[in-house]
Each structure stands twice: as C-alpha cells, then as structure tokens.
Amino acid sequence: MTTPAHPARTTPTSRDVARAAGVSQATVSLVLGDKWQGRVSERTAGLVRTTAAGLGYRPNQAARSLRLGRTRTALLVVPALTNEFFARVYAGAAATAAEHGFGVVLYPSPDGTGPARDPFASARTALDGVIASSMATGALGALRSAGLPLVMLDSDPGDPDDTDAPDPRPGGAAAHVNLAIADGMHQVAAHLLGLGHRRFVHLASAVDSWTFDVRARALTEALASAPDASVRTVRAALDVHSAREAATRTLTDSRTRPTALICDDDILAAGACKALHRLGLRVPHDVSVTGFDDLALATALEPELTTVRLPAEQVGRRGMAALLAVLEDRTPDSTELPVELVVRGTTAPPPAR
Missing domain, CATH: 3.40.50.2300 (Response regulator)
Structure with a gap:
C-alpha cells in the first residue's frame, strides 16, 4: 500500500498575496513597503497586511535592499562593552531597528573614547548610517569619511564640524539625542x-x-x-x-x-x-x-x-528613530530626554558637628 504524496509546501509570494487580497502586486509592494499613504486607502492597506500575515508572507529583504540601494543596517559605536549603560542603549536601538526591518551592529571604540576605526573595508558599502553614544565627533573621523548619516547620543550638540568629512553638518552630525x-x-x-x-x-x-x-x-x-x-x-x-x-x-x-x-x-x-x-x-x-x-x-x-x-533604552530607541528620520528626509525629534533622581538609602542629613 502506497502513501499518497503530500503536495510540496511553497513559500508565498507577493503575487499570492495580491491574488488572495484581490489587489495588484503594485499595491502589495506599496503597502508592505510602507509607502501606501496617499496612494492606497487605509481599508485596502489593512486588507493587504492581514492577508500577508495569514499566508505567512515575508518580504525578501535582501532583494528589497538592492532595489533601495540600502543595507538596512546601522552601526552603534560605544566607548566600551563593559558598561551596562551602553548595553541598554544597544537594546533600545536594536528594538526600534527590528520594528523597521533594520539590524544594528554593535562596535566598541578600540581605544575607549579615542578614535574609532572603520570596522569594515568601507562603511559606505556595509551600512546605512552610524549612531555614536557618549563620544566626541572628532573620534569618528574614519567613519564620517564614508559620508554616512551620523546620529550622536549623549554628546556635545555644539561639537565643531569635522572639516575632513564630506558634506559637514552643523554640530558635526545629522542629529543629536541628549539627556537632561x-x-x-x-x-x-x-x-x-x-x-x-x-x-x-x-x-x-x-x-x-x-x-x-x-x-x-x-x-x-x-x-x-x-x-x-x-x-x-x-x-x-x-x-x-x-x-x-x-x-x-x-x-x-x-x-x-x-x-x-x-x-x-x-x-x-x-x-x-x-x-x-x-x-x-x-x-x-x-x-x-x-x-x-x-x-x-x-x-x-x-x-x-x-x-x-538615565533612560538608557529610550536613548537607544530615540537614536535609531532619529537615524531612520534622517534616512527618510524627516526632521528628528531633538528634545532632551528627562532624567529622575531616585532617593534610596545612601543619603541622609549630615552628622552633627
């Protein structure tokens, strides 16, 4: 007795999504590429997203990146990996990046707050932008020479331009995210x-x-x-x-x-x-x-x-959001993030003299 063969399972394509939703492939591309506003109704956009999720459709990010000319990858440069603050900054940046189909590469400056080397043969070909936490703009000359958008976290908003970098921007960066x-x-x-x-x-x-x-x-x-x-x-x-x-x-x-x-x-x-x-x-x-x-x-x-x-994860989230805004020619949020004094057991009135 032979066992009937099961049909091979195939990965759903954008054409399958379009057919199931009753729309064109172009509409599917607009909606799943988040470029549907003003072109497709909210009802149709919702239908396409629901249909894609039901079919288990996942866009081919590699092909999409080639079309856009982007790697969908950001570099986060920190002074050191041993400080918990920077680990939390990374967690926030990575979370926001993932929500937008991006990845974050974490890179410690090899000399602490000294000059950070380009970790790639050419950062331009490997990255869409750079986020740097608690560093001076001058320490990032090797990365800035690639002409990538730079977002500075917890850094001097009045830092002078790096004159060796192409297309210098005020403050030496495309955006700043600072704490109070x-x-x-x-x-x-x-x-x-x-x-x-x-x-x-x-x-x-x-x-x-x-x-x-x-x-x-x-x-x-x-x-x-x-x-x-x-x-x-x-x-x-x-x-x-x-x-x-x-x-x-x-x-x-x-x-x-x-x-x-x-x-x-x-x-x-x-x-x-x-x-x-x-x-x-x-x-x-x-x-x-x-x-x-x-x-x-x-x-x-x-x-x-x-x-x-200090809301370290929020710093990372805001930094990644700022980079995304720069990449999309939007104005990043430049307001300072509030901080809070937490009173515990190590403070009390001074001893009587």
Whole structure:
C-alpha cells in the first residue's frame, strides 16, 4: 500500500498575496513597503497586511535592499562593552531597528573614547548610517569619511564640524539625542542641600567627555545657590578600585572630610562606599553618597544607592528613530530626554558637628 504524496509546501509570494487580497502586486509592494499613504486607502492597506500575515508572507529583504540601494543596517559605536549603560542603549536601538526591518551592529571604540576605526573595508558599502553614544565627533573621523548619516547620543550638540568629512553638518552630525544631564545634577545638589549638607567632594570621572563636563559645570552652578557650600573635585578612572583609592585620600583627614560625596557614575559611587566601609565610616550616617546612571549595581549596594536614573533604552530607541528620520528626509525629534533622581538609602542629613 502506497502513501499518497503530500503536495510540496511553497513559500508565498507577493503575487499570492495580491491574488488572495484581490489587489495588484503594485499595491502589495506599496503597502508592505510602507509607502501606501496617499496612494492606497487605509481599508485596502489593512486588507493587504492581514492577508500577508495569514499566508505567512515575508518580504525578501535582501532583494528589497538592492532595489533601495540600502543595507538596512546601522552601526552603534560605544566607548566600551563593559558598561551596562551602553548595553541598554544597544537594546533600545536594536528594538526600534527590528520594528523597521533594520539590524544594528554593535562596535566598541578600540581605544575607549579615542578614535574609532572603520570596522569594515568601507562603511559606505556595509551600512546605512552610524549612531555614536557618549563620544566626541572628532573620534569618528574614519567613519564620517564614508559620508554616512551620523546620529550622536549623549554628546556635545555644539561639537565643531569635522572639516575632513564630506558634506559637514552643523554640530558635526545629522542629529543629536541628549539627556537632561545638567538637570540631573541639579536634582542631586538640591536634594543634598535640602538635607543640610554644605561640605562636598565631587568624585569626578577622569574620562574626558562632554557628558562628564556637563555634570561638573551643573554641580558648580547648583551649589552656587548656597553661599556657605564648598566643593572639592577629585578625579578617578571609571572603575571601583580607582574610585576607592581616590575616595580614601579625601576621607582620611577628619578635619577636611566632606559630609557628602557626589559621584559622576554609580561605579565611582560603589568605590566610594567601599572606601567608607574600610575606614570604619557609616553610609549615610557619617557621609552621604550619590551616583549617576541607576545601573543594576545601585540596588546591589547596601544601603541602596541614591542616584540619577538615565533612560538608557529610550536613548537607544530615540537614536535609531532619529537615524531612520534622517534616512527618510524627516526632521528628528531633538528634545532632551528627562532624567529622575531616585532617593534610596545612601543619603541622609549630615552628622552633627
């Protein structure tokens, strides 16, 4: 007894979708290419999408990319892969990219905030655009020379043009997506001043970048509202060990010891807390500590860290949306993303003198 052969399953084509929906192939291409507005009614567009989904139709992205002259790929350049903030930026960018049929390649600058090399033989042939997070435009000369649209995240909107790049744009980029960093530091200062603190140490990042410069300037401005407040700046590399050593040096002398340590980053704050514990000082009873970023580390500390929450995933999403807008000749959203002070257990009124 022979078993009847089952008909071979075939992959549905745009012609199958058109036939099932009762429309032309051109209409299917317009709708699934998201170019139907003003050409096809909303009812017909909905019918085509429903029919395509029911048939399991998937557009041939490779062929579509060849027609459009695009790779549907963006490059996200970050200073390092070891920082959780940049991982969250990538997650947001990749999520928005996927919603529009794009992919995102993550690339760390090999020298931290130094010049980023072109990871391809020619970025122009491999990418549609570049997104760079927390870097200077000048560090991206090799990538900008490819003439690709550049979107800068958490970067100086007034950065001068790279004169070696073709078609330079104001600010050295096609778009900027920034956080309200200065407002975040103002929130920190207002919180600590409200608790009664007047002797501060700013544990600042030794990384030379716009975002940390903004934090320093904003802190100075905010503390100027209290004439009896004083602040000293101590710099440290962005790692726990360096922060612990820097904090120890400024905490040892009880006569000059601050009542609050304001840290540029949660990693620096973790190092400061370790220094305090090793010196037998209590957080926050003897010294209050604040951070910046609200990394997972903030709630791993005991007590949990008072810090500024930065919406990293939203930064990535907004950055990818800005690149898509530039590619489609639309104006990207340039409003700053708000940040929020999260008060936890590492801040309290200063000890009685």
